[in-house]
Amino acid sequence: MKKFWALICMIACIFGLTACGSQETLTEYEQWKMDYAQQIANSMTINLFAQMMDDNNAAMYADYNAEEIEYMVGNDLGFNVDGNAFAQAIESFHSAKDVIGMVTGTTGTSAVMNGNQIVVEVQVTGEKKNAKAEIIFSNDSFFKLESASLNPIYSMGELMGRAALNTLIGMGTVFIVLILISGIISGFRIIPKLQENAAKKKAGAAGKEGVVGVDNAVARIIEQEVAEETDDLELVAVIAAAIAASEGAASADGFVVRSIIRR
Numbered sequence: 001m002k003k004f005w006a007l008i009c010m011i012a013c014i015f016g017l018t019a020c021g022s023q024e025t026l027t028e029y030e031q032w033k034m035d036y037a038q039q040i041a042n043s044m045t046i047n048l049f050a051q052m053m054d055d056n057n058a059a060m061y062a063d064y065n066a067e068e069i070e071y072m073v074g075n076d077l078g079f080n081v082d083g084n085a086f087a088q089a090i091e092s093f094h095s096a097k098d099v100i101g102m103v104t105g106t107t108g109t110s111a112v113m114n115g116n117q118i119v120v121e122v123q124v125t126g127e128k129k130n131a132k133a134e135i136i137f138s139n140d141s142f143f144k145l146e147s148a149s150l151n152p153i154y155s156m157g158e159l160m161g162r163a164a165l166n167t168l169i170g171m172g173t174v175f176i177v178l179i180l181i182s183g184i185i186s187g188f189r190i191i192p193k194l195q196e197n198a199a200k201k202k203a204g205a206a207g208k209e210g211v212v213g214v215d216n217a218v219a220r221i222i223e224q225e226v227a228e229e230t231d232d233l234e235l236v237a238v239i240a241a242a243i244a245a246s247e248g249a250a251s252a253d254g255f256v257v258r259s260i261i262r263r
Contacts, residue, residue, distance in 0.1 A: 030113060037143060038109040041120040041135045044079070049093040049133075049148060050103035058094045061087060080144040089148035096150040101127025113139060117146065124150065 026034065052058050061069055066083025073081050107123040122133040129152050136147040154162070 026113070033118060033139065033141075033143075034111045034113060037118045037120050037137050038111050040143065041111075041122055041133075041137075042106055042109050045135050045145065045148060046103065046106055046122055046124065046133060048077070048079075049089055049150070052090045053093050053097045053102060055094075058090055061090060080142050082144060082146050085145060085147050089145075092149040096131060096152060099152045100124075100129045100131045100150075103131075115139065118143075126152075129153065 061072075064072065066087070069083040069086050070081055073079050073086060103124055103126055105125045107125060109120060109122045111118060111120045113119075116139045118137045118139050120135045120137070122135065124131045124133050131150050131152045133148065133150045135145070138144040138146055
């Protein structure tokens with residue numbers, strides 16, 4: 001058993017030495033750049049963007065393009081910046097004001113050299129909540145500001161609460177969509193019934209129109225027959241009167257018309 005634990009300790013020491021050996025050693029110039037990046041991030045950059053959290057100060061650069069911002073900041077402050085990154089940094093710090101309040105100070109910095117960039121993290125204290133600022137400079141002698149952002153630090157309880165709220169919103173959205181889909185599918189059963197009722201109403205209306213049409217036709221035929229009979233009676237009276245006149249009779253009472261042949 002002792003040999004087993006001794007072997008475990010030896011393996012752990014080997015891995016520890018390997019890890020230590022793999023860590024890159026900074027040159028004196030690189031270490032100076034790291035220290036200087038932390039210094040300008042803590043003393044100058046944070047103070048500059050903390051002033052931009054004020055509404056009036058944030059609006060100062062709103063009407064300028066990237067090149068104009070680079071010229072103004074370089075000329076007035078002697079600070080090399082990327083114009084787009086500077087504008088985005090102002091927006092990040094200004095939007096964080098509602099959560100953390102105004103910046104009251106810093107508590108520490110750390111830096112990492114990542115290829116062509118030096119990434120500096122600054123612990124920031126605020127009126128309402130603490131935050132962490134991430135500031136990125138170019139890894140050269142110009143130390144050009146390439147990015148800056150301010151992110152509030154949330155406790156575990158706050159993170160869990162936000163996660164639970166997001167979960168509830170997501171699940172609620174899914175259930176609402178499922179209910180809508182279920183309602184639409186249920187509506188498909190009603191559509192054939194509605195179509196059938198509409199067809200019946202249409203057929204009933206057509207039948208009523210047909211009956212009305214037949215009744216009108218019959219009425220017209222009857223009217224025509226009555227009119228013809230009336231015309232025949234008038235014709236009989238005229239013929240009887242003519243015959244009576246030709247015979248010298250006083251009236252046509254004794255005449256009987258047997259038939260009328262039209263020509």
